[in-house]
Amino acid sequence: MNPVIEAVVAALILVGAFFLLVGALGLARLPNMMSRLHGPTKATTLGIGSLLIASIVYFTATRGSFSVHELLITLFLFLTAPVSAQMLAKAHLLRSREEQSRVTPTGRPADWATLAKGTHDAS
Amino acid sequence: MTLLLVVLVPFFGALLPPLVIRSGRNTCAMATGAVTLLALALLMSHAPAVFLGEVPKAEIPWVPAIGLSFSVFADGLGFFFAAMILTIGLLVIIYARYYLSREDPMGRFFTYLLLFQGAMVGVVLSDNVIALLVFWEMTSLTSFLLIGFWRKRADARQGARMALVVTGGGGLALIAGLLLVAEAAGSYQLSEILVRGDIVRASPLYLPALLLVLLGAFTKSAQFPFHFWLPHAMAAPTPVSAYLHSATMVKAGVFLLARLWPVLAGTDVWFLIVAPVGLATMLIGAVIALFKDDLKALLAFSTVSHLGLMTMLLGFGTPMAAVAAVFHIVNHATFKAALFMSAGIVDHETGTRDIRRLGGLVWLMPVTGTLALLASASMAGVPLFNGFLSKEMMLEEAAHTAYLGLDFLFPVLATVAALFSVAYSARFAIGTFLGKARHDYPHQPHDPPVGMWLPVAVLVVPVIAIGILPGVVAGPLVALTAGAVIGGPLPEYHLALWHGITPALVMSLAAFAGAALLLLGFGRADALRLRLPRPDAKAMFETASAGLVVASRRAVAAVHDGSLPRYAGVILATLVAVGGYGFWSATHAAGTRPLLPVSLPAATAFLALLLASGMVLLRHGDRLTALILTGVVGVIVALAFLQFSAPDLALTQISVDVVTTILMLLALNLLPKTTPPEESRAVRWRDGLLAGLAGLGVAALAYGVMTRDGTSISDYYLAESKPGGGGTNVVNVILVDFRGYDTFAEIIVLGIAALAIYALLDPALKGAAVRRIKAMLPHEEAMDAHPLLLVMATRVLLPLSLVVGTYIFLRGHNEPGGGFIAGLVVAIALIMQYIASGYGWAAERMRVDAQSYIGAGVAIAGLTGVAAFLFGRPFLTSTFGYLTWPVVGKFEVASAMAFDLGVFLTVVGVMVLSLAQLSRVARRIDPAPHNPEPMDVRLEPAASRAREG
Amino acid sequence: MITIAIAIAAGAICLALGLTLYRLVVGPDATDRVLALDTLVIEAIALIVLIGIAYGTGMYFEAALLFAMVGFVTTVAFCKFLLRGNVIE
Amino acid sequence: MELLLAAGIGILTAVGLYLVFRAHTFPVILGLTFLSYAVNLFLFAMGRLAIDRPPVIVPDAAAYTDPLPQALVLTAIVISFGMTALIVVLALRGFLETGSDSSHLDAPRGGKGDAS
Amino acid sequence: MRARLLPHPLLTLLLILVFIFLMNEATPGVVVLGIVLGIVIPLLTAPFWPGRPMLKAPLTIASYVLIVLWDIVRSNIEVAGIILFRPADRLRTRYVTVPLDIVTPEAIAVLAGTITMTPGTVSADLSADGRALLVHCLDAGDPEGAVAAIKARYESRLKRIFE
Amino acid sequence: MTPAISALDHAIILPVLLPALTAAFLVLALRHHLRRERIVSLAATGLLLALAIVLFALASDGTVRAYRLGDWPAPYGITLVLDRLSATMLLLTAVLAGCVLIYAAGGVDGRGRHFHPLFQFQLMGINGAFLTGDVFNLFVFFEVMLIASYGLMLHGGGPGRLKAGFQYVAINLLASAVFLVGVGLIYAVTGTLNMADLAVKVPQVAPADAALLKTGALLLFLVFATKAALVPLHWWLPATYAGTSAPAAALFMIMTKVGAYAIIRVYGLVFGAGAGPLALAAAPFVMPAALATLVVGTIGLVGSRKLRDLSAFAVIASMGTLLIAVGLFDVEGLSAGLYYLVHSTLAGAALFLIAGIVQEQRGAASDRLIPAPAMGGETLLGGLFFLAAIALVGLPPLSGFIGKVMILQAVRTCAIWPWIWAAILGASLLMTFGFARAGSVLFWASGPVSERKPLPALPGLAAVVLLLAAIVGWALAAGPATQALSLAARQALDRNSYIEAVLLPGAPAASEK
Ligand code: NA
Ligand code: NA
DSSP states (O other), rough: OOOOHHHHHHHHHHHHHHHHHHHHHHHHHHHSSSHHHHHHHIIIIHHHHEEEEEEHHHHHHHHHSSSOOHHHHHHHHHHHHHHHHHHHHHHHHHHHHHHHSOOOSSSSSSBBTTTOOSSSTTO | OOHHHHHHHHHHHHTTTHHHGOOOOOHHHHHHHHHHHHHHHHHHHTHHHHHHHHEEEEEEEEEEEGTTTEEEEHHHHHHHHHHHHHHHHHHHHHHHHHOOOSOOHHHHHHHHHHHHHHHHHHHHHHHBHHHHHHHOOOHHHHHHHHHHHSSSHHHHHHHHHHHIIIIIIIHHHHHHHHHHHHHHOOOBBHHGGGGGGHHHHHSHHHHHHHHHHHHHHHHHTOOTSSSSHHHHHGSSSSSHHHHIIIIHHHHHHHHHEEEEEEHHTTTTTHHHHHHHHHHHHHHHHHHHHHHHBBBHHHHHHHHHHHHHHHHHHHHOOOHHHHHHHHHHHHHHHHHHHHHHHHHHHHHHSSSOOBBGOOOOHHHHHHHHHHHHHHHHHHHHTTTSSSHHHHHHHHHHHHHHHHBTTSSHHHHHHHHHHHHHHHHHHHHHHHHHHHHSOOOOSSSOOOOOOOHHHHHHHHHHHHHHHHHHHHHHHHHHHHHHHHHHHHHSOOOOOOOOOOOOHHHHHHHHHHHHHHEEEEEEETEEEEHHHHOOOOOOOHHHHHHHHHHHHHHHHHHHHOOOOOOHHHHHHHHHHHHHHHHHHHHHHHHHHHHOOOOOOOHHHHHHHHHHHHHHHHHHHTTTTEEEEEEEHHHHHHHHHHHHHHHHHHHHHHHHHHHHHHHHHHHHHHHHHHHSSSSOOSSSSHHHHHHHHHHHHHHHHHHHHHHHHSSSOOOOOOOHHHHHHHHHHHHSSSHHHHIIIITTTHHHHHHHHHHHHHHHHHHHHHGGGGOOOOHHHHHHHOOOOOOOOOHHHHHHHHHHHHHHHHHHHHHHHTTTTTTSOOOHHHHHHHHHHHHHHHHOOOOHHHHOOOOOOOOHHHHHHHHHHHHHHHGGGGOOOTTOOOOOOEEEETEEEEEEEHHHHHHHHHHHHHHHHHHHHHHHHHHEEETTOOOOOOOOOHHHHSSOOHHHHHHHH | OOHHHHHHHHHHHHHHHHHHHHHHHHHHHHHHHHHHHHHHHHHHHHHHHHHHHHHSSTTTTTHHHHHHHHHHHHHHHHHHHHHSSOOOO | HHHHHHHHHHHHHHHHHHHSSSSSSSHHHHHHHHHHHHHHHHHHHOOOOOSSSSBBBTTTTTOOOOOHHHHHHHHHHHHHHHHHHHHHHHHHHHHHHHSSOOOOOOOOOTOOOOOO | OHHHHOOOOHHHHHHHHHHHHHHTTTOHHHHHHHHHHHHHHHHGGGGGOOOOOOOOOHHHHHHHHHHHHHHHHHHHHHHHHHHHHHHGGGGGOEEEEEOOOOOOOHHHHHHHHHHHHHHEEEEEEEEETTSEEEEEESSSSSSHHHHHHHHIIIIHHHHHHHO | OHHHHHHHHTTTHHHHHHHHHHHHHHHHHHHTTTHHHHHHHHHHHHHHHHHHHHHHHHHSSSOOOEGGGGGTTTTTOOEEOOHHHHHHHHHHHHHHHHHHHHTTTTTTTGGSSHHHHHHHHHHHHHHHHHOOOHHHHHHHHHHHHHHHHHHHHHHTOOOOHHHHHHHHHHHHHHHHHHHHHHHHHHHEEEHBBHHHHHHHHGGOOOOOHHHHHHHHHHHHHHHHHTTTTTTTTTTTHHHHHHSOOHHOOOOOOOHHHHHHHHHIIIIIIIIIITTTGGTTTHHHHHHHHHOOOOHHHHHHHHOBBBBBHHHHHHHHHHHHHHHHHHHTTHHHHHHHHHHHHHHHHHHHHHHHHHHHHHHHHGGGGGGGGGGGGGOHHHHHHHHHHHHHHHHHHOOOSSSHHHHHHHHHGGGGGGGTTHHHHHHHHHHHHHHHHHHHHHHHIISSSOOOOTSOOOOOOHHHHHHHHHHHHHHHHHHHHHHHHHHHHHHHHHHOOOOHHHHHHHHHTTTTOOOOO
């Protein structure tokens, strides 16, 4: 294999692993739930992303044909990770009075959806 | 063949009474009588041959494998007994016609009676020991029905149960005994066994066989100490008592002793057991009889006493004693049946059977009274009546018998028994029929209709005839019967009224004298008896029964306490013990397969498994946490599958875990969220220890296997997958082809699960469950049921998932994937629609309902398999080929993929249906109309306009 | 070079796994644990991709894809449970 | 590796069985889930372990792992899903009908249902 | 007619691409099958996606994607620094409210997703009327600035794309 | 490729396919029409009976027939095996199913959803278990059978049934897990799943592997023993049988027999006398456990408070008796066991159906053994109960007696025969006591018989009468029946004909001489 490509792959692998580790570190050491939520979303993006690019480059180089299916993993993660994060945030928000006291007002008559009362009774 | 009919006619005839009862009671009785008469006539047709010394036989093979054949023979003994049973049966039927009241179901009564009669005849005519056992137990069963005929009376029920348990139980012992006798003799035919007495007595099986047979005989014939059931069986209608408890059934035990006399008798053991049992029974029966105030009870214990007499005689083991026994059997049958019927008439006419309230009846009902007095004279052993003759023979035999060197024991006790016998007979006769006529009866007693007293009269005739002319009247019969019992040359004997001054005559006279004294001092004797302890057999039996029931109940309840942990614990302990035994009882050597080096990710995954499992162990009380941790375990298991080259398994595990988690969450929503800590520390340690031991065992087994090499049929799959199955993913080809039958059954398991879930949850939507669901107040919850971001993401995900599902399905035959996994992926995408946009909104948009997916899936899979029939191939035979299309190029078509499509559809249907059903229950909590919109966030009208624009 | 990178990356990811486990164990709340589980899935995907490169095979790709696709369903289901009780309503 | 997997199977088995011994339905179900993980891994291990030898026929493969246990485990996974679904529903309905999620049968003497 | 056959043309394109990516090859067979799936699946799933957002301004789409990718890389590094080196008590975590001008659900969803995927911010909730987004910032020294940046960099473009 | 097979050969798979497709059809087309469901279900069961008769006749020529699914050669594909034993079990199942279905059609089937599909699936599972010649496939069909039985067990049930059902399912899941461990070990050592192939390979096991194989064999045995309700693995049975509906309990009579059948197949054939170092691996456990089972069943029967409890314990006792015979692992014992198996299945079913009718007729008192107002048809029911009790206790003249005598004779070869005799006969005595007590309370100790009380429904009575008639017929036909079963037992224990038929399809048909 071309040493340049090899180096690129190795670098991408290391970058990916680094961000995964940082994400986990954030998860482990940040002081509250909402902050910890930031950790994994980083791991998802640059961590997995770098690894997948490494995989694309590696297989394209070794097989001689363009390997792109790894991109689909990224596609799915981009589609799903924000949902997971928001659902977790909402669950935490609902369960923690302390957290509720920290949120900023909506600036509108309606409250935040998680905390709103009677949203669907009105329908 | 007609001999077989003697047995069969009563059985088939038993169908008759209920059929003709509509035509009236007379018809019914006549039909029953006719049946008996027919049987008797058939029997009598053999009489000439029997008296000529022939032994008529007949046989229908039944179960050769166990030596059972329905075979009968009529030697002297069997013939005599059969004749007696049928004759007395006839009389009892006539008597019963008048005895039974209009309220009594006569049809049923006669059915039972004929069944009993058939069984009894079967016992005495059987040539096959197993057939004999069959009939023997049938007499117990039918007597149960007869004793309990007045089923609304507690004493009848108790008496019937007691009789059944004692005689039926004895019958069970007899089964064992006779099987051993037959084995020792090498034949199941009595006629053969009877001539092999020497072989049997020499066999090591003799003693157990003898003891078991005696147990059967003694219980049936109410011998001490099994005599207690008989009086309580008197709760039966009098015809039953007369028939069963004096004339026939109780004699079955004595019959059996006589029947097997050539085989079993003549040894010391026989004498040492049988003779004293008979003696004791004779004595105790007589003593109790004297103090009974109830006529039937008195007669019942008298019967016990006389059965003892017969048993004792047979127990002596000498031919002469056997002759005496046979003679007494004949005599007792006549006078005792007559007395029972008389007692019945008295009861019928006066409304009481209590001697203390009776007296002088001979003046009020002269015919009955006279007949009864004659019969009781015979029972007392007064000369000129047949009872005297056989009693004299008994005393004569007793006088010459020494037991264990005690030469006075038998003579003295036999005399005492005779004394009591005279005394109770006298008390019966005098107390009931003699003395002043009383006028305090509820109704003025009269002689009954002729139909009731005629049977008594018929029985009294031989009582007197034999008594006066024994040699002429009874001689041939006794000779015939005794000959059969002895099974060899008869001893020198002479049936006559006068033998000179013999020891027996002296003993007899002593008995009469003593009896006179005893009766004079009856009041004092009775007072003395009342001061002695009087065990009440019925109370004891009932107490013992209740105790048995309670003890059983406690024993069962103690272990079957409904506790799943305990059940599981015992099962696991058994598994560990038996598994451990299996391992240690066979040879084992450590494997030599080189181990794979441990990798860091594997070690980390193991650590994760350890942590998650350990935490579940400690924190399972918090159910949600336990569920999250289970999810972690699932991820690790999937990774393990990947690590060890099982991508298909990993894919399946990943997707199944998702569905399982949702399922559990749906349930947890309605279940308590925590498990209360209940068990003590000791229990937890015990469980932990047991579980740990099992875990250790399983781990050791797994390790043992993984460290050794082995060969397997899998090489064939690897070789044939492509050429034979048309696919390169061997796992998939195994699933859809090599072992497609497993898969077919497996999707049916899923289908059944869905059906069962549906059936289970349907009723949860009504009744107590609904009240409970409604009582669950909605807990603190976000009002945002369908968050916008979630809804939008799932909208994109659904089509993407379908593409991925198609992809996984299509390539499953060649690469990791396949119908299962594709089905799971699509199902999850559909379930996501339910989760995100709400059940109502999503279900409306589902084009096909889940049940149809299941049905269609199973049908496609099944029909793909059946299609092979058309080509003369077995179920599920597959085929594949390659098609070439323009542009698209060459691609493979395999029938196995059609099968896989069935799998796919079923999986989708089952997953969606199960979860949807489960969620349906929870949706009952909140009966408010559901938001028809897919999102709860209410966008401004501008948004709608923008969308339309 | 790639082999070394993979070894280092494997170490880093395992360390990440360990940190995630720490959060899983200490919680304190159910949401923290769900988040840890979610992160664990991401790390599993990373491991699978890494294994794919290490073994030079695409055989494990679908597993990673499936994790990416359905892993979030578990998270959403847990959150939905925490938010509303009923996951499907 | 073998030892690691064997130990993992053992742990899953032990935890699963321990939970099956609990007196309430939910832990029992969790225990059965653990048990089925353990058993699936066990059955899988019966084909011995191989790394990077998936049973997919490729032209230049040196060897393959045993595919048969994999197929069996796949069947077992699916069946145990069906069973789990059913027992979950059963536990739920039992709770809804009786108000107790104890796994005890109610003893005749009116026993020890839980009040939750 | 086109709307009936191709309810989401972009989706069709996406599905075809996804299928080809999945197969990891672009042989005629794969492409044909991809096209079939790209047509059939949106038709099957159309009921589940009732609105039909018409994407405009393809160039804006491209620039939006690039900006987001760049932001992801940049803020990943930033956040890595925060996680690695910043003591917990010096974090300026806070919520900010982002009032929304966009109204299409698809646009709101993309915005929320973008915010979450760019490190440092997580979109935590939406107001019940859908007109404000609650964003949690890991370290926001200037909350108003953060809101302004979101609106300027992302929302304005999304408004052009979707509305 | 093997030559094409005849239409008659396909008959071997039909006992599985017919109920499966019937069930699918019922779910798809008739799920809202109970009457039509009934008709189709009854018709299909009738057809199954005819099919079973055909197969029985087919097997009577003494040939072991193998049906190779997917046309794959054994041991690689799954093979179905029809021999005298499996044909007997199929026929018994069909007869029982017919009677039970008639009872259910009296109205029980309408008390919940999906009775008939579940019933048909249950039959599919049972028939599949009897036919398969593959140990893993046996597992799969056990699961089909079990999951259908869960559905039937809970059909239309109340709270008590649900709790009992949970335990039933939980214990069976535990057993299923052990099944997989056992099968796994056996596969790991022998490398095969086909029973004939196993019969070839087990005797050749290397000494180093024997312990693993034996452990697997014994674990598997415990699974079958659990299904057969062998003490101390019987816990699931009393509450399950007593808790479910009468027809379900009656049908379940055959489920315990599947356990016994599996023991015969696997421990008579694979680990039978010819299994070399593992010969008769399970034998040391069967006899003591069977005796314990008999004792526990009997004690439970005596202590029962309800007729259904009594019936359930009677089933346990009968399984004890049956396995005493099976535990001999010789031709005589097995023939005795098979004769008794058929008998006890029919008798137990009759008893459960009677209990069901009694429960309906007695209203509030249900089937509790306490005095209560007289029920309609008391005399008739009492008579039927009397017959069923005689049958179950094993008193003459019904087939139970013949079976017990056969067993008593067969165990004479066993060293502990006096104990076995004592147990069997002592149990009979206690059972006589228990049944007499129960019967006299239920049918005799009631208030005056009133003609106005409604009589029991006709289908229920018909089902009971049919079952009792079958028992009488079984007793009358005991001669030919025991002869046929002796051949079946001989064939079941004959490794060679089985192995040849399955593994050597080209060889001339192994006909017994
Ligand atoms: Na596959
Ligand atoms: Na095939």
